[in-house]
Every structure is written in C-alpha cells, then in structure tokens.
Amino acid sequence: MNHIGFNLADSASTLEEPVQSISNSKKIVYEYNNSGDTISWIATPDDPYTKSTNPDDYYLYRMKNGTTTSHFPVTHFNVEYYVFDNLTESWEVTSNRNKATRFEVEIIMESQEPIRSNKSGSNTYHRTAWKKTFTPNNINKPW
Secondary structure: OOOEOOOOOOOOOOOOOOEEEEEOOOEEEEEEOOOOOEEEEEEEEEEEOOOOOOOOOEEEEEEEOOEEEEEEEEOEEEEEEEEOOOOEOOOOOOOOHHHEEEEEEEEEEEOOOOOEEOOOOOEEOOEEEEEEEEOOOOOOOOO
C-alpha cells in the first residue's frame, strides 16, 4: 500500500512536503513510504481513448518516478484537498499548503459501448463511480 509521505520527516526524504503537487485537480504527485520514490496520478482529458465509442473517455496514468506503470480509460478524475475548516482550496493559489488535512479522489469510468440509444441519437453508457477520502497520518503532524 502506498502511504502518502509516511515517515517523511526522516532524512532520506527528497520532498519538502508529503504531497508535492495537485495540479488543476487532474494530477497528484506524492512521496510514499519514505523511499525517495514518487507516485503520480495524471489525468489527460486532452488525450482521448480512441478504442471506444464513448466520446468522454480519456487516459488516467499511474507513474512511479516518472515512468508509466499503468494506464486505463476514465471519464472523470478529480482530486480535491481540504484545509482545517473543511473548505476546499486550489493547491496552486494556497499560500500555506501545510494547512491540508485530507484529500478526496473521485474517479468515474463508463462502458466503452452504449447500453442504450434513444431516438435522438444520444447514447447512455453504464457508469461506475469511486470516491475516497484519504487522511494521511503525517499531514500536519504536531512533531
């Protein structure tokens, strides 16, 4: 299991923060398990998945140290982070990223082929959604 910034205070860490970036809610980069390795999840809405009739498919990549380890089609990927007062803020404009207390990741996948078409020609695709909130142990730890 990947632990965001686990034991990050150790001198072996290469990052100043457990989470290095959340970019436009379509990318998250973090160090895990105090290994010096970074994991990235990057959504590419401008890179459509072309092996499907679903016009909303695009790739979601998982990378380790900049090398792609897996990728698959999604129709939605979003990362939000929450501060102490439970408000979401843009990672890019926040002056104090250390206020982050938890992260919420949402992924939606749809079938590659329609399950139904109506008379107007619009298609309905089967949808599966996954949403999870992560509260890393050492985000804003008091020591």
